[in-house]
Amino acid sequence: MTDRVAGTHRQLTNAVKEALRDLNIQLALLNRRFGGRVELKDADWTCLDLLNRQGQLSPKELARRTGLHPATLTGVLDRLERGGWVVRERDPHSPDRRAVTVRALRERNSELYDMFAGMNHRMDELCRDYNAAELEVIAGFLRRTAEAGHDSTEELA
Incomplete structure (x- = not known):
């Protein structure tokens, strides 16, 4: 890998990590708001x-x-x-x-589904912008990210 390619890869990797941190914050806020509604x-x-x-x-x-x-x-x-x-x-x-x-x-799940209807609808709309192959890559990335999170959690236990 050339220095230029390595630098671009590092920048993109950092952008992915930042996006995941932003996602974590937004999901935590959503879950707190949701939790407040259903106690x-x-x-x-x-x-x-x-x-x-x-x-x-x-x-x-x-x-x-x-x-x-x-x-x-x-x-x-x-x-x-x-x-x-x-x-x-x-x-x-x-x-x-x-x-x-x-x-x-x-x-009781219908109460939960009703609360998350807005997010589910937005995710359906978002996924429409991707073809099947891209969705497979995204799903695979998210599964591997969850596994990395699990492994890191175990490491800290």
């Missing part, structure tokens, strides 16, 4: 989103995936349960009768 704190929303996407999980597994301390998770689950977002159920597959799993109440 969910950031950690509450993270847990609820994971449960909606992954299915029921044990509290231990949910704590591991979110990086929350078990005592903190207990408070989160208490709020989510009081709000009618999740239920804790006995784990029928565990020999330990005290073992529970947490399940999102999907019938």
Whole structure:
């Protein structure tokens, strides 16, 4: 790689990193605003989103995936349960009768979808500007970025 090409690549890489930082800020602001409307704190929303996407999980597994301390998770689950977002159920597959799993109440999801309708519509419009090959590259980049974030999070644990 020539010095000129390397310099351009470095500049573009920095532009991507800056754009990701801007995206992180905007999504954090959106999530806070959204959370205020449905009375969910950031950690509450993270847990609820994971449960909606992954299915029921044990509290231990949910704590591991979110990086929350078990005592903190207990408070989160208490709020989510009081709000009618999740239920804790006995784990029928565990020999330990005290073992529970947490399940999102999907019938409440329409409230979430309504809140994110504006963002979903804007994302649909944005994606229309790209062809299938470009969308594959973007999706792949975002997946790899999420993996890099996951690995970096694990590194700091």
